[in-house]
Amino acid sequence: MKKPMINVQSFHDGREGKMNSRRQFLKIGGLAVVGSSLFLYSCEEDGITDEEINALDAKGVDNKRVFNLGTGDLAILNYAYILEQLEAAFYTAVINGSYYEGITDAKEKQILTDLWYHEVIHRDFLKTALNSIASPGRIAPDLEFNFSSVDFGSRDNVLTVSQILEDTGVSAYNGAGKLLESADYLLLAGKIVSVEARHAAAIRDLIRPGTTYFAGDDVLVDLLGTGIAYDKAVAPRDVLAAVAATGFLETKIIANNLPTA
């Protein structure tokens, strides 16, 4: 049976400016993706057939070019693992870049260093946890990322991408909470999401120090008319669409079978 697909194409094709992928990320972040399934890819010339997807659905093949998140809580943990891999890879690139090297403010340097530590810890922990509950073919592989659109010598560029990743992480964990069946995993997600929120506030305060930007109206939403005072809760498919649109992720993610409630 042919699966319905939504193809989210990469905007990173080498012809675009450095920050174009970021703008597209922001733009697509609000995109409502419809349909019963979602096929994401980050490099449009790497076509993949329905037959290949179905084969992967059946076998859960470990493959660096394409990965099926799976179903149930496992799918959500894989999803979290992918987001943490992205963040960890980004900060690893940051601390090897010239902006980080040139930071003279000790607190600013500490924040970037800590974020790198924390995201590496989240990533490696989730990998260990996944290995304790699932066979290797069902666990997301070590993903490949392409950060060529980011200028790691530019403070503005690094902090802007960092802010997007942290805010996205918060909204992603908030949106995933209700999809989890296990109270233990829900608590774990809670332990991580508040740290991501602490990160988001710290990065935002580096961008606009001492202002309301740490929890700004630009990122929060209203609930039931009580005011703009709540973080977003975004569904996995929308988060993955936004991630795919950055062009950072070189592996295709199949999210056909994620829980929706």
Place this chain on the structure above:
Amino acid sequence: MNIIKFLENLSDNQLLETKGSRRDSLNQITNAGKNFAQASIPFALAATSKKTSAATMSMSSAMFQASPTDVLNFALTLEYLEREFYQIGMDTAGLIDADDRDVFGLILRHENSHVDLLLLALGDDAIDKPTFDFTGAPGGLALNPFGDYPTFLALSQGFEDTGVRAYKGQAGALIDNDVLLEYALQIHSVEARHASQVRRMRDEKGWITFEENTLPAAFSGIYEGEDNTIQLGINLAGKFPSFGGDAAVTEAFDEPLTMAEVNAIAGVFIV
């Protein structure tokens, strides 16, 4: 039953179809005698949900979980406390540094919204606002938060960090109600943004290292257990020597507090 009214505004009609239908299954995991409260809460899932059995089986603490109404009233108590604290702070001339008024004005606005949302959700079941004494006299303290800005900042940090741990500790109790769980999570992370900001205004890191407490010693309970290195049964101690070591491990995960632990902290300020 006001919660029904506001949920009617939501587009998801499924929410209403199973109103009250989970009462029997929930009674197995909540304290007896709370039936009146459960009956007023609509549940978003079918009675045969996997989530109920998962919650029942996976956590030994499930038998101590509060009802959703109790959880929301517990949260409301904390939000009342924060709102009043910041309102008095903002209304006290000369207390808050001019450069910091925007930040605390925003936090106050958020706490106001959180109170309103919880009142809307609870309807007639909402508790009245307690009487607060921010000197801490009910707990035997003699603080002066509205006459001494460093004390105001310290209490602010304490309330925000406590709020983060309090919401986190109750998420499991809301696992069967997708709507309320998501609202709680959306508040939870905003409290974490507040905590991060106020901590850095006090020249601390935005995240919690081990059990480090820079507040008055009476508040060490706010950070107790934050030095945990075991997640999902996996001990991360000693595993990240090149990535900040155990200090970073404890920073990377915020820990929950139980309702009783939070009540003990908040009780210091409740007459």
